Amino acid sequence: MSIYISDEEKLKHPYYKLMELRGDALETELTSWSRLELIEWLSWNDRNGVYKDEESLREFGNTVSKEEAIEIITRQITEA
Template sequence: MKIVQKHYFAQQDSEVLSQQERLSDWRHQLLDLPEDKLLELVRSMPRLKLIEWLAWNDIHGIFLDEDAISEGYPPLTREQAMMCVFAVVMRNRDGWNGYMGDVNLKDLDLAVSL
C-alpha cells in the first residue's frame, strides 16, 4: 500500500505581497525571467519544485500527485512538469513560437492550456 503525503503549495487568495516581497519570491521571479533563463532554470529544477510552482500558480489545477490520483490521472513526470511550467510562463508573451528548446509544446497534450 502506497501512502500519499498531502502538500499544500497553492497560493492563498487573500495573500497580498508588497512589491519588495514579490521581487524576492522565487515563484514571482520565475514569471519575469527571459526565455533562455527560464528554460535553463526549469531544466534544473527538481520535480517537486516544478509541481509546487504549478500548484501555486493555479489553485484549481490538478498538479499535486494526490490530486491527480484522486481524479484518475497519473502524476506528472518531471518532464511534463517542466513543459507545463515553461508553457504557462511563456503562453501570453508576444512573439513566443510555442517551442521549449527544440520541442513544440503546441503539438503536445499538456496538463495546461496554451
C-alpha cells in the same frame, strides 16, 4: 481578503522571480528544480489545477512528470 505583495517582495520570492524569466534563462532555471518543486509551483500558481501526485492519480490515473511540469510552467508563464 486580498493580500498585497509589493514588487520588491515579489522579486525576493523564487516563485515570482521565476515568472520574470523567459527563453533559455527560464529553461535553465526550471531544469535545475526537482520534480516536486515544479509541482509545488504549479499548485501555487494554479490553485484549480490537478498537479500533486495523489490528486493526479485519483483524477487521471497518472502523475505529472518533470518534463510535463516544465512544459506546463513554460506555457503558463509565456502565455500570461
